[in-house]
Amino acid sequence: MTGTEASAGARRGADADRAPWGHAVVIGAGFTGLLAARVLSRRFARVTLVERDRLAPGTTHRSGLPQGRHPHGLLARGAAVVEELFPGMRDELAARGAPVFDFGEGFATLLPHGWAPRASVGVEVQALDLTALESALCDRIRAEPAVSVRDGFVIEGIRLSPDRARAVAVVGHDRDDPGRTQVAIEADLLVDAAGRASRLPAWLAAAGLPQPTVRRVGSPLVYSSRMYELPPGTAPEWLVSFEMTYPPLVRRGGAAITVDGRHRLVSVIAPAGELPPPRDEAALRELAGGLRSSHFAHVMANGRPVTPVYRCPVGGNRWLRYHRLGELPDRLLVLGDAFCAYNPVYGQGLTVAALQAQHMGRILRRADGPAGLARRVQRRVAGVALFPWLTATAADQGWDRSRAGLGLSCLRLFLGAVLRRVPGDPALYARFARVQNMLDSPFGLLRPAVLLRLLRPARPARPARPGRDGGPLR
Numbered sequence: 001m002t003g004t005e006a007s008a009g010a011r012r013g014a015d016a017d018r019a020p021w022g023h024a025v026v027i028g029a030g031f032t033g034l035l036a037a038r039v040l041s042r043r044f045a046r047v048t049l050v051e052r053d054r055l056a057p058g059t060t061h062r063s064g065l066p067q068g069r070h071p072h073g074l075l076a077r078g079a080a081v082v083e084e085l086f087p088g089m090r091d092e093l094a095a096r097g098a099p100v101f102d103f104g105e106g107f108a109t110l111l112p113h114g115w116a117p118r119a120s121v122g123v124e125v126q127a128l129d130l131t132a133l134e135s136a137l138c139d140r141i142r143a144e145p146a147v148s149v150r151d152g153f154v155i156e157g158i159r160l161s162p163d164r165a166r167a168v169a170v171v172g173h174d175r176d177d178p179g180r181t182q183v184a185i186e187a188d189l190l191v192d193a194a195g196r197a198s199r200l201p202a203w204l205a206a207a208g209l210p211q212p213t214v215r216r217v218g219s220p221l222v223y224s225s226r227m228y229e230l231p232p233g234t235a236p237e238w239l240v241s242f243e244m245t246y247p248p249l250v251r252r253g254g255a256a257i258t259v260d261g262r263h264r265l266v267s268v269i270a271p272a273g274e275l276p277p278p279r280d281e282a283a284l285r286e287l288a289g290g291l292r293s294s295h296f297a298h299v300m301a302n303g304r305p306v307t308p309v310y311r312c313p314v315g316g317n318r319w320l321r322y323h324r325l326g327e328l329p330d331r332l333l334v335l336g337d338a339f340c341a342y343n344p345v346y347g348q349g350l351t352v353a354a355l356q357a358q359h360m361g362r363i364l365r366r367a368d369g370p371a372g373l374a375r376r377v378q379r380r381v382a383g384v385a386l387f388p389w390l391t392a393t394a395a396d397q398g399w400d401r402s403r404a405g406l407g408l409s410c411l412r413l414f415l416g417a418v419l420r421r422v423p424g425d426p427a428l429y430a431r432f433a434r435v436q437n438m439l440d441s442p443f444g445l446l447r448p449a450v451l452l453r454l455l456r457p458a459r460p461a462r463p464a465r466p467g468r469d470g471g472p473l474r
Helices: 003-016 031-040 076-085 089-095 130-142 200-206 281-289 295-302 349-366 373-399 406-424 426-436 442-446 448-455
Strands: 023-027 046-051 100-102 107-111 124-126 147-151 153-160 167-174 183-186 189-192 214-217 221-229 240-243 253-258 263-271 310-313 317-320 332-334
Touching: 023 031, 023 167, 031 046, 031 076, 031 130, 031 189, 031 349, 046 153, 076 089, 076 124, 076 349, 089 124, 089 130, 107 406, 130 147, 153 200, 167 189, 214 373, 221 295, 240 295, 253 295, 263 281, 263 295, 281 295, 317 373, 332 373, 349 373, 373 406, 406 426, 406 448, 426 442, 426 448, 442 448
Parallel strands: 023 046, 023 189, 046 147, 107 240, 189 332
Antiparallel strands: 100 124, 153 167, 167 183, 214 317, 221 263, 221 310, 240 253, 253 263
16 A cells, blocks of 8 residues: 555545535536545545536546537646545556656756756656546545535526525526426535536526636637647657747737557647638648747648647636625635636636645644635635746736736736746756646745846747757757
8 A cells, every 4th residue: 555545545434434514515626626626525425526527437638628629738746636635546647548757857848048958856746648647536535435426407596594594505407307306405515616617606696696706818829739640750859838828018828638559639729810720721720830849740740630729718817706705605615717717828727726635635634524614615715826826927917918916917027037047057947847747835936046046147038949959959
């Protein structure tokens, strides 16, 4: 038994000595909902995971996950949480073809001012496909005795107690029911993990309650993604390649990940008005060829396309401030993108959702019951969301500098200084990689030693040349 399995078993044993609380309902069977269900199963006698889509066996895409056909990243901290909740998941995904590697060695990262160093940084990550990850997690959840999955169920709203002080049920109907017979699923705790599609604000308004205020920092970026199969012997050395957008300096970028060694999922990223239609293959190849990194054009030119081109808006950054909502009903929690959604270009969303589920579990273990939990959990997950929000929005303020406040402007200046220095400074990049993977606090970059490095003249880094630069591959 591994240390992770032993610690997880000890926690389950400690929870087993306490009386379970009743019935928890989770809205949404995506990544956030699956992790939330796992955490709740340790304290509740029953957990019902409710999902609008039909969840077919195996790795299949579904309409409720529009970005599932595009590259995703699970940072090292998020992967550790997943492994804690689902021991052995990393090995299971590796057996399905998802490689584990050192972040500094397997990532070819093109920053605004040059390539990040290609050297070990001591941070292990795993390249994976989001659909395959969710499929593996769902298989584990279905095996949980306390958890049941009710898919194909359309939620129409929530039901509150007569005094509107707490949530008591979700109300909806089965998709296959032509009469749309209304069904209420009663709950002692309700978790909204429905992602950006969450309709909770409208449901609160329908109940006569205020809606949360919303902070938005938009992004005009759009993905165009396609899967390619590479002939034997032609696979590039890199396992993940990323060309970072950083407006207004860098308006276009790309991402590509290995899926199983032979396949690469390639995504070209650009403002909506600059990205060609999905069926214009020649224009898309031309745009990829004009990027500073040649990685994406290389895969497109040498690989055999095995899927159509899928196009999807990035979505920008949006934070619904439920933790500031004075009349939020008790026993109602909001996690993941339903609470705070980030520009996915920066790869933070899955890890933030995992950390939120982890912190919810810690509060549940210390509590005597579900009453009064909502505000405590919501404030804690807001704390988890804060630093990723600041870094994502500081970068995206470049699309509209007129809306940047003083704090974000200062953070953007500091972030720009770090990004400018990193290509020629492997030691700084190693620190930056740990912060980027949420293993270390961002405050670590404010230490005197780091600040002194930023003030010294930077070593010249090899610049990237549009359309011709393959990166520093050994």
